[in-house]
Amino acid sequence: QVQLQESGPGLVKPSETLSLTCTVSGGSVSSDNYYSSWIRQPPGKGLEWIGYIYYSGSTNYNPSLKSRVTISIATSKNQFSLKLSSVTAADTAVYFCARGGRWYPFDYWGQGTLVTVSS
Amino acid sequence: QSALTQPASVSGSPGQSITISCTGTSSDVGGYNYVSWYQQHPGKAPKLMIFDVTKRPSGVSNRFSGSKSGNTASLTISGLQAEDEADYYCSSYTSSSTEVFGGGTKLTVL
Numbered sequence: 439q440v441q442l443q444e445s446g447p448g449l450v451k452p453s454e455t456l457s458l459t460c461t462v463s464g465g466s467v468s469s470d471n472y473y474s475s476w477i478r479q480p481p482g483k484g485l486e487w488i489g490y491i492y493y494s495g496s497t498n499y500n501p502s503l504k505s506r507v508t509i510s511i512a513t514s515k516n517q518f519s520l521k522l523s524s525v526t527a528a529d530t531a532v533y534f535c536a537r538g539g540r541w542y543p544f545d546y547w548g549q550g551t552l553v554t555v556s557s
Numbered sequence: 558q559s560a561l562t563q564p565a566s567v568s569g570s571p572g573q574s575i576t577i578s579c580t581g582t583s584s585d586v587g588g589y590n591y592v593s594w595y596q597q598h599p600g601k602a603p604k605l606m607i608f609d610v611t612k613r614p615s616g617v618s619n620r621f622s623g624s625k626s627g628n629t630a631s632l633t634i635s636g637l638q639a640e641d642e643a644d645y646y647c648s649s650y651t652s653s654s655t656e657v658f659g660g661g662t663k664l665t666v667l
Binding site: 475485490500541 | 558560589591593595602603604605608609614646648650653654655656657658659660661
């Protein structure tokens, strides 16, 4: 059974960089056709796809966030990470990591972690 | 990319059937058979219910079914049960190799 767990600061100051890591167990991020994604959900609102990474390092991002997002992968640690720069209050959300992306469904999700942007 | 369009809310009585629509464009829903549906209960992570328009993951009740016509995909839940009350989101692969979600639909079981 694949399990994902997000970790990182729950509070980030405006204009700083949000950094989160997703640790995967029960499966390998280096497997063929294993895409790893980040998805967020502002309080009381809908889901927004942020981007995905493949174990080769290939990435694709939501055009609305592309200029501020970097997703990286550490295959030796079975982890992938999210960096979102120049954050504002609008970036306050629950951030989920999930397996899936490109045309693969999001079939396994982390529990989500709330990140609040506030001074 | 614009979010897919879903009704804000739907409701039904136990035992009834309901359908939730998800409208996109020829660059996403209409162009590919890569539409998924997710169920989300309050405070929980979304759960995959339907993928590739019509396929059900192992363990998902056959009361859930998916379909697509043109640029609109649909999720049908038959034999409504109280536990089906949740938010439902569609998602689609796009021509830019990205993913886009719908705005979400709140299902109320009366």
